[in-house]
Amino acid sequence: xxxxxxxxxxxxxxxxxxxxxxxxxxxxxxxxxxxxxxxxxxxxxxxxxxxxxxxxxxxxxxxxxxxxxxxxxxxxxxxxxxxxxxxxxxxxxxxxxxxxxxxxxxxxxxxxxxxxxxxxxxxxxxxxxxxxxxxxxxxxxxxxxxxxxxxxxxxxxxxxxxxxxxxxxxxxxxxxxxxxxxxxxxxxxxxxxxxxxxxxxxxxxxxxxxxxxxxxxxxxxxxxxxxxxxxxxxxxxxxxxxxxxxxxxxxxxxxxxxxxxxxxxxxxxxxxxxxxxxxxxxxxxxx
Numbered sequence: 001x002x003x004x005x006x007x008x009x010x011x012x013x014x015x016x017x018x019x020x021x022x023x024x025x026x027x028x029x030x031x032x033x034x035x036x037x038x039x040x041x042x043x044x045x046x047x048x049x050x051x052x053x054x055x056x057x058x059x060x061x062x063x064x065x066x067x068x069x070x071x072x073x074x075x076x077x078x079x080x081x082x083x084x085x086x087x088x089x090x091x092x093x094x095x096x097x098x099x100x101x102x103x104x105x106x107x108x109x110x111x112x113x114x115x116x117x118x119x120x121x122x123x124x125x126x127x128x129x130x131x132x133x134x135x136x137x138x139x140x141x142x143x144x145x146x147x148x149x150x151x152x153x154x155x156x157x158x159x160x161x162x163x164x165x166x167x168x169x170x171x172x173x174x175x176x177x178x179x180x181x182x183x184x185x186x187x188x189x190x191x192x193x194x195x196x197x198x199x200x201x202x203x204x205x206x207x208x209x210x211x212x213x214x215x216x217x218x219x220x221x222x223x224x225x226x227x228x229x230x231x232x233x234x235x236x237x238x239x240x241x242x243x244x245x246x247x248x249x250x251x252x253x254x255x256x257x258x259x260x261x262x263x264x265x266x267x268x269x270x271x272x273x274x275x276x277x278x279x280x281x282x283x284x285x286x287x
Contacts, residue, residue: 001029001079002038002045002065004057011081011097016056019098023105027054032061042068050074052104052285056097058082059124063263067121070114070282077104077285083149084264087123090202091286103287111280112205115189118269122189122262123282126275128251129167129184130223132259132266133160161220170252173212173244183223186213187249187275194243195233208279209245216240249275 001020003013013029020027030041038055042065045053054077055065062078069076079100080088091112094100115122137156141147147155164183171178171185188211193201217223217240229235236243251258251273260269 001027001054001056001077002032002042002061003029004032004038004061004081006032006034011056011079016079016097016101019101020105022098023101025052025101025105032057038064039068046072046074052077054079054104056081059084059086059263060265062087063121063123063265066114066123066282070121070278073283075109075283075285079104086200087263090124090205091284093286104285107285107287109283110206110286112282112284113189113208114278114281115187115210116274116276116278117187117260117262118274120262120267121278124263125186125188125192126260126262127184127186128169128258128260128273129165129182130160131184131186132261133165135261135264135266136259161223164218164220164223166218167258168254171212172250172252173246174248176246180214181218182214182216183218184214185251187211188213189277191245195230195235197231199230206280208277209247210249210275210277212244212246212249214242216242247277249273251275 013031017027017029032038038061042053046068053069053074055062056079059082066076078088078093079097080093080095085095094103117126134156137159138152141152141155167182169180171180190202190205190207190209191211193199215226217226226238226241229238235241253271255271257268257270259266
């Protein structure tokens with residue numbers, strides 16, 4: 001197990017070890033140091049070819065461990081102790097650590113798709129523009145103003161919406177070229193529910209597609225109107241909302257680097273950006 005104790009609803013190694021013993025499994029736990037990349041201890045653990053490598057943390061930790069595990073014979077187990085836990089929720093993995101341990105001990109393996117951008121993986125989504133700006137502002141507020149993660153996220157969203165970014169990009173989806181002038185581009189690993197009160201969920205993670213969403217609205221008012229349309233189930237009727245599905249996406253920009261948020265973690269990446277879907281390339285334990 002790779003354990004990130006700094007995740008949103010952090011738990012400790014002693015309780016996790018006991019939960020796995022109660023479920024009938026022995027577990028060797030590697031705790032991350034502050035700021036440590038989970039990929040390194042994950043790769044070290046994989047040298048022993050364990051049948052299961054567990055990621056205990058939030059979506060960022062799960063993403064990093066999955067990046068090391070994908071393409072191997074080792075199955076990924078998930079103990080979701082982050083703030084949002086999108087990947088676990090979409091797979092029906094219990095959010096309680098003891099129940100997650102039982103699901104790993106007595107569950108089944110399934111194969112899911114992995115998204116890639118410039119060779120790095122994402123299990124949920126990757127986004128440009130609006131969301132990376134919000135995450136960067138959130139972290140600035142947490143450092144300087146000592147706000148909680150949720151409070152900082154709210155204030156960061158309001159700050160970025162006051163001056164939405166504007167991206168000028170060339171998008172090539174499976175050979176189809178489109179000019180894009182928008183405040184965001186959102187690339188999902190499979191199709192997202194975008195309307196009603198189940199926004200942000202996915203019905204399946206093995207359809208083998210990238211789903212790309214963007215808009216022509218460039219003002220705060222236009223973005224708020226889109227959000228209201230989504231809540232009331234009318235987003236896809238909006239003329240300024242655009243969506244496509246593809247196996248690959250090539251993104252051109254005049255900027256040499258763009259901020260990209262992958263499963264909530266923000267990095268500056270060199271352009272052009274190359275997105276791909278890797279169908280059924282990750283083995284995961286689910287209930």
